[in-house]
Amino acid sequence: MKPSIPKGTRDFSPTEVANRTYIMNTIKTAFETFGFQPIETPSFENSSTLMGKYGEEGDRLIFKILNSGDFLAKADENYLSEKDSLKITSQISEKALRYDLTVPFARYVVQHQNEITFPFKRYQVQPVWRADRPQKGRFREFYQCDADVVGSKSLWQEVEFIQLYDTVFTNLGLENTNIKINNRKILSGIAEVIGAQDKLIDFTVALDKLDKIGKEKVEAEMLSKGISEEAIQKVQPLFSFDGTNQENLDALAQMLQTSEEGTKGVDELRFVINSVEELSLQSANLQVDVTLARGLNYYTGAIFEVEAPKGVKMGSIGGGGRYDDLTGIFGLKEVSGVGISFGLDRIYLVLEELGLFKAVDLPKPKVLFVNFGENEALYAMKAIAKLRAENIKSELFPDDTKMKKQMNYANKREIPFVVIVGSREIENQEFTLKNMISGEQTNCSLSKLLDILKNS
Incomplete structure (x- = not known):
């Protein structure tokens, strides 16, 4: 039977690992540039x-x-006989694979609160697991790349996270990404002014689908959830928010002038927008999107979502927002935080589709020593030890086999130099060095060999 891997998981080739490492290193470098640990x-x-x-x-x-x-x-035998899987699970399973990096981070902050210097800026790049239905861009095992700041309510953090998104995507060559921003308080304010506070989640879930199913179906869904015709009429302007960020902010301020929470949300959003415009971005676009409602039960302030450039069919490649009580679930109250995440796997697919991966050099030796037999191999290994001590990547072909096979190996791995050692070289205490690009061959001592390899 042919071996296989579980659905929703993947093997990665050397080239794919190199490309993923390139993305992760670009993100990590930006995280550390912005002061995250x-x-x-x-x-x-x-x-x-x-x-x-x-x-x-x-x-x-x-x-x-x-x-x-x-x-x-x-x-419990009763649970077993009833086949009650939910009740049995708690008795037979005390541990679980992490679903995301956020809840473990909240646990970490509470557990280590006396060792942490607040505000605490952390980043984390690790795999997570979800028993989800696999599809394009969605896997059961995947990496999350998160950055969060906890212990500060300053809106400058939101400004910096927008700059961080802009920096990473610019450095990856992924220009013209669209950073969408909204505020949870604005959504609450809208529900308040139309008299649908008790329908906030139904209202925002429907509104979030505007760009997918269109205005008429959104209105129909709202009506089916018990939101009145009158309330829907009051939010008509939301269905055609296509002005500048400042025009949209002014329209929201007018609409929410009777809502204290909604007005606060507009003020917060205006501060972030104005600050970013004053500082300017390198290549990303920042857009107020009042239909953005991700993580409604979780976020309390700003909400972010990043779209790939136009023409690339892919879900969001980043997202996040402000939460006022991350650690409350573990008993540490009123620790405000804000965080964002990068969708590594989706970013990979986008870069691949747009041909934006730079040519990567796979790990390989700089020089391969040909193996002609036991004595020759021993002589070669003594030289290899000296080369490796000088940080020159070196390798002995392990088998005493045909010269053609060994040279083919060097060619396929694109190894630039080959050293040939036979009885003559051992007798003269020298090495024959072949440049695989030019074809030139040189007889040299060990010190000369070191010098050539170091400087080429």
């Missing part, structure tokens, strides 16, 4: 840390880890 958390957490933090749908997508040993021995 790296942390790492375990691949799996106690189930109690994760469960109940992502809603019913999220809990269903968490990979549970069976307890060691005879995990059914302590399970």
Whole structure:
């Protein structure tokens, strides 16, 4: 039977690993330029840390880890006979693979609060796992690249995160990305002025679909959720917000003038927009999008989402926002934070589609020593040890085989130099160095060999 891997997981070739490393290193360099520090958390957490933090749908997508040993021995027989999987799970599984990096980060902050200097700027680049239905750009195992600041309510953090997105995507050559921004307080204010506070989630979930299903279907969905015709008429301007950022902010200020929370949201958004415009971006576009409603139960202030340049069909390649009580789920109240995430796998697909990957040099030796037999190999290995001590990547072909096969190996791996050692070279205490690009051959001593390889 041919071996396979689970759906939603992938093998990565040397070239793919090099390309992914290029993206991650670009992101990490930007994180550190902006003052963020790296942390790492375990691949799996106690189930109690994760469960109940992502809603019913999220809990269903968490990979549970069976307890060691005879995990059914302590399970309730009634649950087993009833085949009640939800109740059995808590008895046979005490740990789970992490679903995201945010909840483990919240646990980390609470657990290490006495060691952390606030405001704490952390970044994390690690894999997460979700029992989701695999599709293009969505996997069961994937990396998240997160950056968060906790312990500060300053809106300058939002400004910096927009600059951080702009820096990373510019450095990757991915210009004209569209950074969409909204504010949770604006959405609450809109629901308030149309008299639909109790329908806030239904209202925003429907509004979020405007660019996907169109105005008429959005209105129909709102009506089906019990939002009145009168309320829908009051928000008609939202369906055609296509002016400049300043024009949209002015329209929102007018619409929300009777809502204290909505007005505060507009003021916060105006500060961020004005600051970014004053500082200017390198290549990204910043756009107020009042239909943006991601993570409504989670975010309390700014909401971000990044789209790939026009013409590339891909979901969001980044997102995030402001949350006022990240650590409250673990008992540490009123620690405000703001964070963003980069979608590594989707960014990879976008760069691949646009042909933006730079040619990467795969790890390879600078010089290959041909193997002609035991004595020759020993002589070569003594020289290789000296070369490696000077940080020159060197390799001996492991098998005493045909010269043609060894040279083909060097060509396929694009190794620039080959050293040939036979009985004559051993007798004269020298080496024959062949330049695989020019074809030129040189007889030289070990010191001369070192000098040539160091300076080429």
